[in-house]
Amino acid sequence: MAKKVSTLGEIWAFLRARKKWWLGPIIVIMILFGGLLVLSHGSVVAPFIYTLF
Secondary structure (H helix, E strand, O other), rough: OHHHHHHHHHHHHHHHHHOOOOOOOHHHHHHHHHHHHHHHHOOOOOHHEEEEE
């Protein structure tokens, strides 16, 4: 868990230092799609997720 916090902290520091605020929404959408893929893999929710696409 500490590794994830450290990675997220480094990403946040990069975005702040380089003023790359446009990367924020892209990262959030990638995380949401990743979570959607994890949920759809072999779960009961999968048929409902497939109807979205």
